[in-house]
Amino acid sequence: METIMFKEIKKHFATDDVEVKRSDLYKVGIKYSRLFELVHMLRDQYDYKILNAITCTDWIEEGHFALTYILTTLDRKHTFMIQTMVNRENTQIKTFSHEFKQAQIMERDLHEMYGINFIGNENLKELSLENWVHTPPLRREFDTLKFVNNNLTFREGRDDNVDTKAETKRLRALKKAAKEAAKKEADKKAKEKAEAQKPKDEELKDGK
Amino acid sequence: MENKHITIFHGPQHPGITGNMSIELDLIGETIQKATTHVGYLHRGFEKLIERRTVIQAFTIVCRICVPEPDPNEANFAMAVEELAGLEVTLRAQYIRVMVLELSRLAAQFLWMAGQSGSIGLYAVGQWAIADRDLILDLFEELTGARVYHMYIYPGGVRRDLPEGFLERVSTLLEYMKKRLKDYDDIFINNASFKSRAIGVGIISKEEAIANGYVGQVLRGCGIKADVRKDAPYLVYDELEFEVPTETAGDVYARALVRRAEMDQSIHILEQVVTKMPEGEVMIKMPTHRKFKLPKDDTWVKVESARGEFAYYMAGDGSEKIRRMQVRGPSLVHAYTLLEDLLVGAELSDVALIMNSLGICPPEIER
Numbered sequence: 094m095e096t097i098m099f100k101e102i103k104k105h106f107a108t109d110d111v112e113v114k115r116s117d118l119y120k121v122g123i124k125y126s127r128l129f130e131l132v133h134m135l136r137d138q139y140d141y142k143i144l145n146a147i148t149c150t151d152w153i154e155e156g157h158f159a160l161t162y163i164l165t166t167l168d169r170k171h172t173f174m175i176q177t178m179v180n181r182e183n184t185q186i187k188t189f190s191h192e193f194k195q196a197q198i199m200e201r202d203l204h205e206m207y208g209i210n211f212i213g214n215e216n217l218k219e220l221s222l223e224n225w226v227h228t229p230p231l232r233r234e235f236d237t238l239k240f241v242n243n244n245l246t247f248r249e250g251r252d253d254n255v256d257t258k259a260e261t262k263r264l265r266a267l268k269k270a271a272k273e274a275a276k277k278e279a280d281k282k283a284k285e286k287a288e289a290q291k292p293k294d295e296e297l298k299d300g301k
Numbered sequence: 302m303e304n305k306h307i308t309i310f311h312g313p314q315h316p317g318i319t320g321n322m323s324i325e326l327d328l329i330g331e332t333i334q335k336a337t338t339h340v341g342y343l344h345r346g347f348e349k350l351i352e353r354r355t356v357i358q359a360f361t362i363v364c365r366i367c368v369p370e371p372d373p374n375e376a377n378f379a380m381a382v383e384e385l386a387g388l389e390v391t392l393r394a395q396y397i398r399v400m401v402l403e404l405s406r407l408a409a410q411f412l413w414m415a416g417q418s419g420s421i422g423l424y425a426v427g428q429w430a431i432a433d434r435d436l437i438l439d440l441f442e443e444l445t446g447a448r449v450y451h452m453y454i455y456p457g458g459v460r461r462d463l464p465e466g467f468l469e470r471v472s473t474l475l476e477y478m479k480k481r482l483k484d485y486d487d488i489f490i491n492n493a494s495f496k497s498r499a500i501g502v503g504i505i506s507k508e509e510a511i512a513n514g515y516v517g518q519v520l521r522g523c524g525i526k527a528d529v530r531k532d533a534p535y536l537v538y539d540e541l542e543f544e545v546p547t548e549t550a551g552d553v554y555a556r557a558l559v560r561r562a563e564m565d566q567s568i569h570i571l572e573q574v575v576t577k578m579p580e581g582e583v584m585i586k587m588p589t590h591r592k593f594k595l596p597k598d599d600t601w602v603k604v605e606s607a608r609g610e611f612a613y614y615m616a617g618d619g620s621e622k623i624r625r626m627q628v629r630g631p632s633l634v635h636a637y638t639l640l641e642d643l644l645v646g647a648e649l650s651d652v653a654l655i656m657n658s659l660g661i662c663p664p665e666i667e668r
């Protein structure tokens with residue numbers, strides 16, 4: 094069955110990018126223009142009727158997003174990853190929400206995190222972020238540390254507010270000073286003991 | 302007097318809500334006209350944080366994605382890393398992982414029992430269940446050093462071997478659980494109060510459950526024998542005997558019966574694991590974590606959590622850091638696609654009841 098399916102995919106979609114990742118997991122790379130056709134073929138001819146997830150990976154160096162549609166057969170024994178590369182700037186993708194109801198929320202999630210516009214999806218409102226006006230956070234150019242330093246302030250009196258490098262330096266200096274003081278104290282005591290011992294030794298020497 | 306149309310928020314601060322999320326309810330009288338799910342109260346940005354971390358650094362935060370049942374996250378993370386890096390763990394480590402996952406499933410079902418019973422005011426059940434869950438957490442504490450976030454299932458195996466006499470203590474606990482669960486049948490599952498509230502409420506059709514990608518007890522409560530442990534076995538589940546319980550009514554009570562039967566199955570699996578536990582190493586030799594690179598490749602791994610199929614997508618880029626890790630738990634689709642539909646026409650007093658039966662956990666929605 095799998096061999097026939099792979100042959101069919103290779104033949105119809107002119108791609109050699111078909112891979113068996115595990116005995117239950119296959120992957121195919123496809124041009125975006127043929128994505129819907131392939132999903133329909135897998136769904137109608139090979140029983141891949143369940144859409145499990147839509148994932149996105151930002152390949153900023155290569156200038157594209159890798160969108161992966163993950164489909165499972167009705168008996169849940171096999172999974173197909175269909176991957177397509179789309180331009181990461183002003184990304185416009187046709188929605189799958191009219192065919193798979195769950196795609197609606199998955200696309201809404203990706204819209205918020207990557208700024209991808211899913212054309213035809215009726216609800217792309219904010220999901221977990223509130224009044225977000227910055228770069229969509231899962232895009233690689235979004236720098237978390239820079240964002241925190243520029244937009245958030247630390248509350249007074251919290252440990253978080255401490256410059257850890259300076260604090261470590263200060264604590265080390267304190268520890269060193271305490272160690273030196275302890276050593277000085279020990280030396281002083283030893284000296285005093287030796288002083289106290291001296292007359293006794295001299296007395297013994299004199300045979301008194 | 303004419304019923305007035307009102308809008309109220311159920312949560313995020315509400316004892317009947319399963320975590321920090323809220324549902325905006327449009328009501329006429331007590332009947333829900335429209336339900337809108339809102340999340341965002343717990344967004345900690347796990348997926349973003351992981352992009353900047355090495356494998357071992359990422360490992361420390363994945364368990365935090367789900368509080369009631371963190372171990373499926375650890376297992377998925379470890380399995381995805383191992384698959385990308387081409388690592389194979391020892392048989393003993395696989396058995397130990399199954400043991401941890403099943404204990405974790407049992408603990409999560411007790412926590413569900415506390416939530417589900419609390420949603421209809423049967424508070425005694427909740428107190429029992431939390432106390433019994435604590436007995437499992439005691440074992441976790443002994444094994445991993447932590448009660449909730451174990452950080453134990455590490456890529457390459459498990460972090461440490463079993464302490465001396467641990468399997469005997471697991472067996473003792475299982476014997477206790479077998480007797481104890483009968484009490485729960487009396488006080489909760491067969492309780493007339495629970496039956497009268499749960500039967501015929503929150504009904505999901507088989508066709509809808511399949512088409513919309515629902516998982517876990519939602520599917521099994523509609524009579525569909527779906528379980529990743531059977532459908533696409535991982536670890537050593539194919540060497541263990543167990544049943545996938547199903548019910549056909551598709552309502553809250555059917556899902557409760559499925560969960561209760563699954564607790565028996567978990568005990569049955571654990572008994573086999575205790576008997577069959579092989580000798581050997583629990584950890585393979587791993588590269589130094591700073592030099593541990595994942596190849597430019599991707600994968601999709603999944604396990605069966607206490608609430609249904611739990612999957613991870615992971616991509617490496619040839620560096621020490623994980624390029625992308627996307628979590629697909631049951632909650633995203635259950636809290637939006639399913640819950641928003643299911644609540645329309647339901648009574649206000651049934652919101653917590655229905656919600657608890659779907660196994661929704663907000664941290665995995667807003668990863």
